[in-house]
Amino acid sequence: MPNFPVTSARADRAVPAGRFGYDLKADRLLLHTFQPEEALEELQSAGQLIPDPSRAEPLFADAYAWMFREMDRRLPTSGDGALWFWARITREYLVDSSRRHRGDVLLTCRIPRERVLLSHFSDWHRALGCTPxxxxxxxxxxxxxxxxxxxxxxxxxxxxxxxxxxxxxxxxxxxxxxxxxxxxxxxxLDPSTYGRWDTVQATAHVLRAEDVIDAVRID
Structure with a gap:
């Protein structure tokens, strides 16, 4: 059975106080993701969470298809879609996001670096818009x-x-x-090009229960 703690909190208290200490060069990356309640249930029952490709926005199908190909090419894992995480984000943004995710679960994870593909959040919009x-x-x-x-x-x-x-x-x-x-x-996709304060996202083919260190249901 998964051994990560599961708690509940109001949106303004779902994110712990203080700095997170993100380190994009760490062996295991600190990541955050908002997931529906059924995702938590899948983690608890199956021990892992795999993405549902149908959740990808059809309007941006070309960008998502490219990202999936890059994941297959660069990662040792494989799959039909991607789970999305924040790899470096401000606490204020996470708090604001929690208010928009009432009823969902905030998962805090540490995933081995080799299973994760990092990407620059703002620049990812170049792919979404099919622009250089x-x-x-x-x-x-x-x-x-x-x-x-x-x-x-x-x-x-x-x-x-x-x-x-x-x-x-x-x-x-x-x-x-x-x-x-x-x-x-x-x-x-190259972290060496990121600025110190740039927002960074991450994608992975699978989230395993042992990767999760904390789960908070957002009231």
Missing amino acids: HVLELPGESEDDYGARLDRIWDELNERKRAAGVLHKGFREWPEDLRRDLERSWEQF
Whole structure:
């Protein structure tokens, strides 16, 4: 049987006080996830939680499919979907999220680093929008970065126009164009590019009961 504690708390008290001490280089990463009550029941009865791919937003199917492929390529595990976690987030944000997750369960976990794929939360939206991710170069000014970004966008639109897909969805683009865009997204999977205070998310194929250190039902 799982041996992690399960408690209940109001939304404003579900998150403990103080700093969490996130360390993205740790052997076991400190992670948080909000899950429905049935997920807790699955952890308690089956000893593990696996994702339900049908919960992925259909509007962003291409971005999710890419993330799933990257997980299969980079992680020793496999699966049909992903469980999503916060790997570095402010306490204030977790408290605010708890207010939106009344009736759910906040799980605090420590998962071995090799079973987790980290990604930059804000930059992940480049994949959701099927747009290029462009890192700033060391020492690059804001104006120089803006000019370079404009050139990249102009080149992308010209390639789309030449392929006859300027106003068509991502999956209708030529394979080489999709591949180049996806290659730019790989940069936000690299923790060495993250700023000290950047919000970081994580995905995993499975959550095991022994990974969970605390569970709080949010009243």
